[in-house]
Amino acid sequence: MPEVNTVLNIEDVKMQFGGVTAVKDFNLNLNSGEIVALIGPNGAGKTTAFNVVTGVYKPTAGKIYFNNKDITGMRPDLITKTGIARTFQNIRLFKDLSVLDNVLIANHLNIKSNFMDAIFRLPWYRKEENEMMEKSLNLLEKVGLLEQKDDRANSLPYGKQRRLEIARAMATSPKVLLLDEPAAGMNPKETEDLTNFIKQIRDEFDLTIFMIEHHMQVVMGISDRIYVLDYGVTIAEGNPYDIQNNERVIQAYLGVNEDDA
């Protein structure tokens, strides 16, 4: 029996903003090497769940464990340092900076040299800089953006910007990668490339992937398990086949037929 290692535990998380409960009783487990998808109609609370996991929001209640370490309410940069990286629904690249700089920046979190070492270009800093450069260039090559490395991030076409965001997240050397709608705005061909790409990086970099997605081909194509969220509440969990045939899920997406109600 292959060993199942739970990498991420989300327990009874509740997220309230004033009078609005965005997420309620959210429970989720991620096992090492899995690709898990979080789906649900718009406004269901999916990105809020991501934001809670990555420390952008402090949950009103509940706990989050990463490799059995309690990371609930930790600062986002510290959570990233423990090994969780993410992309954003609305793409938050460093727009005016170059493609290469975007990825280089994501290497900064592991730097050991201090700013004086950096200013005076001391040998150990130069070594770290070279390593960061090599790693970033490799990542860019992997996502097919090496040629555009000096272009402004904003000048890239949409699909490439999404890839850049993924490359940037990967530069933080994560163990878990959270992708927020990675296929948004992509045409079928791009979506297919992306699907293969996600599987590829999962295998090559030994990642665990947790993604929010609306494109059902991506979701059904590569997810090992799927969670379904509606109005902040988990209404179903299972493998793709089960989810596709789940009554509640179908109702949530398509609405209840008045004749049947």
Place this chain on the structure above:
Amino acid sequence: MSFDTFLQHLTNGISLGSLYALIAIGYTMVYGILRLINFAHGDIFMMATYFAFYGVSAFMMPWYFSFLIAIILTGALGMLIEKTAYKPLRGAPKISIMISAIGASFLLENVAIVLFGGRPKPFPTPEIFDKMVQIGNISVQRLTFVIPVVTLVLLFLLLYLINHTKNGMAMRAVSKDYETAGLMGIDVNKTISLTFGIGSMLASVGALMWALKFPSLLPLMGVMPGLKCFIAAVIGGIGNIKGAVIGGFILGIGEIMLVAVFQNLSGYRDAFAFIMLIVILLIKPTGIMGEKISEKV
């Protein structure tokens, strides 16, 4: 300190606080609607006094007429500044519009220096305000009472305007979300102009009363009061009119009391406002009446 002296200081504090409140309202209204710190507001205050001065001295108008003209002109000036310095930058990054505000402020100050000269000018003080009033053992200028009364009346009128008229509702809508307000058929430009106009006119009334109390006009006279009133608005919760009034009184009374009690600290009188600012920013940055705004990620 004897009770009478205390009362004297308190009355002065309330008077000063009212002035600060009137001016702070202008800052808070503009911030509420545009998320902009109108650095030029203090200088609009200054211009109001000079308008009145020239009205009386150059155009020989009776004081009440001169004051009225000054108030109208100041309102117009406020709207002009909005049209030229802020409107073109409405979509720009916040830093740009702030720099423009600072530029507008310096421009006004230096135009004033050029036009009016750097030497202090005496503000005409009509006798009606000068008379002293006797209350118990203390003797106070009539003006000291007029100020809070005028402030309260204006505040009342303003709150009525904001809460019970269509224009007021438009102002509230625009301050919540100006894009959507525009989509709902509200003339956003007109509403913003109106906000500047009203804020400037309130400041001008404050300015005139200030000049009656401290009748020496200088081109840079608006700088300190401007800063202090902005701080008052922040203390009360920037964007909140009632907060601006509360902040104004806290600063006015606090300042007077500080100097009254710790006479050797009088050099730090101006620093009091800044220290209050730092304190509130560290404890509750959104101010006494302010609400938290969270960013959607």
Place this chain on the structure above:
Amino acid sequence: MKKRNLILTMISMLILIIILVFVDKNLDSYNTRILNLCAIYVILALSMNLVNGFTGLFSLGHAGFMAVGAYATALLTMSPEMKAQNFFLAPIIKPLANLTLPFLPALIIAGLITAFVGYLIASSVLKLRGDYLAIATLGFSEIIRVIFTNTQTLTNGALGLKGIPNTTNIWWTFGTAVVTVIIITCLINSSYGRAFKAIREDEVAAESMGINLFKHKVLSFTIGAFFAGVGGGLLGNLLGTIDPLMFRFILTFNILLIIVLGGMGSITGSIIAAFIVTIAGEALRFLDETMNFGFITIQGIPGLRMVVFSALLMMVVIFFRHGLMGTKEFSFDKIISKFSRKTYEKGGDK
């Protein structure tokens, strides 16, 4: 490529030194003073641009830092006799009364003191965003000024300090300016500089990529304060007298004008703009004074110069928001490739 650039930079340095030697020997004191001011404003502009332009923090407290640096340098370089002369109302506090240091250590210590003050202010104020940060830094700047006006035994209060040794000369100013440019450039091009820029571009994303926002903002602010203090020190020892009224908001405004004009986020832009604004400031002085052309006398109007400056700032920010250079920098590569392309186009061999 890099070797060629290094050689070109060395040659530029040499040219600069030759120019400075020439200036030192031949230029009159009025124009020398202007050049000194230019260099000092380069340092000040870079110190502000690091914080406002590169890290995206809106700090308006520069005048306060300059005051700290100027007073610290002055008090450390003045002779005991000079100090006794100045502090006639109340004697200066004991440890400083007999302390006199040479210029370099005094400047560095002044810079470090300012950096420390900057660090304290930053730690309390950098949690605030945007407008609030601006006002808080402005507030602290004023508080510093008011404190200096009231601490008779430390700063001589409102009387200020006179007779500060005129140790600032063209070598000090340009030398420090060159060092500042080098240090800031190295910082900006390093991983830390990239972190600063990331914070400017998108704080939320930067934090999600593992950057500790607070630590980096404080770092940027503190380094900026250091150079502002050094600039202030150079200024004090150039002018010979300082008093609290010198360090009002208008000083911060002038530097703000320079970095906006040059392009917030461009080191080259700040350098160029510092020269332009300082020289123009002097050149436009005639607006404030009476001009006598012999046959016509045009009455000067005091304050007109600042009117022009304020109008200029507004026009730049409204119409040319990115200033002269935007976020671009000078580089030997770009100039050379421009010339090479021309040669190629003309049909010549590259």
